[in-house]
Amino acid sequence: MSWDTKIIEKNVSENRVLVCVRVPGSGKLTFSNSLCQAYPDKWYRVNQDDLGTRRACEDLFKAKLNEIGMNVIVDRCNFNGNQRQVWINLAWSFGVPVDAIIMDTPMEECSSRILERQNHPTEVKGQKGLEILADFQKWMILPSYEEGFERIISIKPQPTSDSYNDKVIEEILTKLTEEPIVKHNKSVPITNFRKFNIKDENNSRSRGGNFESRNNPNNPWKNTKINSIDHTNRNSDKYQNDFPPLGGS
Numbered sequence: 001m002s003w004d005t006k007i008i009e010k011n012v013s014e015n016r017v018l019v020c021v022r023v024p025g026s027g028k029l030t031f032s033n034s035l036c037q038a039y040p041d042k043w044y045r046v047n048q049d050d051l052g053t054r055r056a057c058e059d060l061f062k063a064k065l066n067e068i069g070m071n072v073i074v075d076r077c078n079f080n081g082n083q084r085q086v087w088i089n090l091a092w093s094f095g096v097p098v099d100a101i102i103m104d105t106p107m108e109e110c111s112s113r114i115l116e117r118q119n120h121p122t123e124v125k126g127q128k129g130l131e132i133l134a135d136f137q138k139w140m141i142l143p144s145y146e147e148g149f150e151r152i153i154s155i156k157p158q159p160t161s162d163s164y165n166d167k168v169i170e171e172i173l174t175k176l177t178e179e180p181i182v183k184h185n186k187s188v189p190i191t192n193f194r195k196f197n198i199k200d201e202n203n204s205r206s207r208g209g210n211f212e213s214r215n216n217p218n219n220p221w222k223n224t225k226i227n228s229i230d231h232t233n234r235n236s237d238k239y240q241n242d243f244p245p246l247g248g249s
Helices: 028-038 055-067 082-094 107-116 126-139 166-178 204-210
Strands: 006-008 019-020 041-048 071-075 098-103 151-157 181-184
Touching: 019 028, 019 082, 028 071, 028 098, 028 166, 028 204, 041 055, 055 071, 055 082, 082 098, 098 166, 107 126, 151 166
Parallel strands: 019 071, 019 098, 041 071, 098 151
Antiparallel strands: 006 181
């Protein structure tokens, strides 16, 4: 498949989709909630912890894109191309461009947050949460422009959840807006990203966009090897959740 891409100055779509990417505890929930609170008439958060299944997330996602001027942020780990493919293809079916935002949070901080969690709707808390976090660290593949994203940025963690005030949210949106846009041929559906789930030391842009720490020797993803997991059967309940099956179950 050829990727008919080019750089343009701006897009004219009335809607946008923003896909969050990173492991549990990286701050996706805090950021997406803060974004929607800052712009309640422009942004809507879709989250599987709230809705129960990915299918319910897809239905709400489509409903919101039917609203003129409403942008959707997908608050899930979206840990590989097959997971992100769902939202890209749905957005493209509406003619809506898609961006990715990577939560550039150190693993130590993610671990600390998970240990401190209380009354969290998932099992990603306490010692069991750390085990799940370790699995996600192994499975995580950062997004690429070849997947169909127009812009990919990373953001640093904030000191506290209250730090995501309107000014900080505006700065993040400005950073996103100023990123050059990569346009794609949306008439070509995206069907499989297995060929992108391969570590490529010679092409960091294809793996992680402009992820600021991708070449940092302390980057926890730098030498990550990914387990081979089949997530292509989207009709199976086993693959409806954001989390891959643990322990082979």
